[in-house]
Amino acid sequence: MSMFCYQCQEASKNSACTIKGICGKQNDLAKLQDLLIYVLKGISFYALQGRQRGIENERINRFTFEGLFMTITNTNFNKDRFIDQIKEGLVLREELRRKIAGSGDIEGDIPEAASWWGETEAEFMDKSVGVGILATENEDIRSLRELLIYGIKGMAAYTEHAYNLGYEDNNLYQFMHKGLAATLDDNLASDDLVGLVLECGKYGVDAMALLDQANTSSYGQPEISRVNIGVRNNPGILISGHDLRDMEELLLQTEGTGIDVYTHCEMLPANYYPAFKKYAHFAGNYGNAWWQQNEEFEKFNGPILMTTNCIIPPRESYRDRVYTTGSTGYEGIKHIADGKGLEPKDFSIIIEQAKKCLPPEAIEQGEIIGGFAHAAVMSLADKVVEAVKSGAIKRFFVMAGCDGRMKSRSYYTEFARQLPPDTVILTAGCAKYRYNKLALGDIDGIPRVLDAGQCNDSYSLAVIALKLKEVFELKDINDLPISYNISWYEQKAVIVLLALLYLGVKNIHLGPTLPAFLSPNVIDVLVKNFGIAGISSVEEDIALFMGE
Ligand code: FSO
Ligand code: SF4
Numbered sequence: 004m005s006m007f008c009y010q011c012q013e014a015s016k017n018s019a020c021t022i023k024g025i026c027g028k029q030n031d032l033a034k035l036q037d038l039l040i041y042v043l044k045g046i047s048f049y050a051l052q053g054r055q056r057g058i059e060n061e062r063i064n065r066f067t068f069e070g071l072f073m074t075i076t077n078t079n080f081n082k083d084r085f086i087d088q089i090k091e092g093l094v095l096r097e098e099l100r101r102k103i104a105g106s107g108d109i110e111g112d113i114p115e116a117a118s119w120w121g122e123t124e125a126e127f128m129d130k131s132v133g134v135g136i137l138a139t140e141n142e143d144i145r146s147l148r149e150l151l152i153y154g155i156k157g158m159a160a161y162t163e164h165a166y167n168l169g170y171e172d173n174n175l176y177q178f179m180h181k182g183l184a185a186t187l188d189d190n191l192a193s194d195d196l197v198g199l200v201l202e203c204g205k206y207g208v209d210a211m212a213l214l215d216q217a218n219t220s221s222y223g224q225p226e227i228s229r230v231n232i233g234v235r236n237n238p239g240i241l242i243s244g245h246d247l248r249d250m251e252e253l254l255l256q257t258e259g260t261g262i263d264v265y266t267h268c269e270m271l272p273a274n275y276y277p278a279f280k281k282y283a284h285f286a287g288n289y290g291n292a293w294w295q296q297n298e299e300f301e302k303f304n305g306p307i308l309m310t311t312n313c314i315i316p317p318r319e320s321y322r323d324r325v326y327t328t329g330s331t332g333y334e335g336i337k338h339i340a341d342g343k344g345l346e347p348k349d350f351s352i353i354i355e356q357a358k359k360c361l362p363p364e365a366i367e368q369g370e371i372i373g374g375f376a377h378a379a380v381m382s383l384a385d386k387v388v389e390a391v392k393s394g395a396i397k398r399f400f401v402m403a404g405c406d407g408r409m410k411s412r413s414y415y416t417e418f419a420r421q422l423p424p425d426t427v428i429l430t431a432g433c434a435k436y437r438y439n440k441l442a443l444g445d446i447d448g449i450p451r452v453l454d455a456g457q458c459n460d461s462y463s464l465a466v467i468a469l470k471l472k473e474v475f476e477l478k479d480i481n482d483l484p485i486s487y488n489i490s491w492y493e494q495k496a497v498i499v500l501l502a503l504l505y506l507g508v509k510n511i512h513l514g515p516t517l518p519a520f521l522s523p524n525v526i527d528v529l530v531k532n533f534g535i536a537g538i539s540s541v542e543e544d545i546a547l548f549m550g551e
Contacts, residue, residue, distance in 0.1 A: 157498030
């Protein structure tokens, strides 16, 4: 049986990738990812029982979020890494099982995922057949299990970034284990799983809040900033992904070397943090959203560090300049290991290579503005409230989420362009690249595109909405003049969506297509309870949102 993956928006024919991923994921890698998730479910079965008996295992917790993160779209394409991870997972699971058995009988029937054992790649490949998505026959149960798993994957990514900065919340680990173990339980009906999916949204809010706390306590509150999108004359290192600790360590290690540092894609918001802005060799942002990296990495000329997704299969022309770190990986690409204990990572190999490279080729020039996270927007609160009261701002549009390759995503550029001039876009995530360089002007000094930051900073947009609800003394967040037109791509967008649902936001429009993993009945539940909808034409949607 060949692979079956439908976890992202680019799933083949909006159904599933079954021969090879549109993302470049090969059949064997997809199956190893399925097996790793299966092993994590088995670990979760014991972790839950362990916790009830006071056995909290730091290594298991870390292994769980790392493993989940590795399986997110465009994160890790290195087969050997998955094989090692599965081996380590089985050993950890057995250690935990023995510990729990030592504290009394194990409760309930032990699922196969918690007892299966294998050692070789051939055994892993054999086992991977029959443990993937299609192992659940009922379409609705399968859909809800996967929705839950994807939400947990997104949560795991944010949890890992917070952990890297020393911030943890045991409740998040507990829910990851509870949710994963629940997907093994055939006694759970659709309603139970819907309940877990909504609970996942609650933990999604908590994970994003924790990461917000980690980022802002470590690097200060993002400030409204102008970011250079042109180039300088020195050789440069391009840093992509979401991990701010990697950003800090790279800036520290490149200081005084004559190398400039540029951000790419989701690292753009690093330019808004006071702790990073102070570095003279931090030169700005280079390029656009992840899917254009083939052309842009070629032109950058210097080394590129991928701290998280989205990585796409690199071309030969720049392959030797790409480095992965953290959860990312790619066969044949150099990987920068974690530092020992609290030690920083060692980026010297990248810096040495950069010294021998040409400066980046200019692909754009000028500046963009961003840094409208919750604290910065709150400092403008009076102005914003005044503009709403006077009618200068009629409506806000939350257009957070992700960008992607599909041609149909030009919808978002057109949507932004055609929105009435008395509207403001609130954005976060790489979705912004579809409209953050348009000349959309401002309203009484408030730019019409307010970028809060990375996809996890969608949390900021929720905080802003809740604050406005308070200021306008409204009972319901849905009474605010805010519409939600979200573009999604991978599993972090799933946790952002579940978090918004948990906060009570209704009538979210999701595009460019609805997730392939949602069965018709599950879509029905989301439509009935939350008013979730897809998108149609720009003109029709704008008229609908503006109540015309
Ligand atoms: Fe984009 Fe990729 Fe941040 Fe995602 S770079 S698509 S939702 O990884 O995480 O927004
Ligand atoms: Fe296909 Fe997306 Fe899965 Fe890649 S992650 S195999 S593109 S569904």
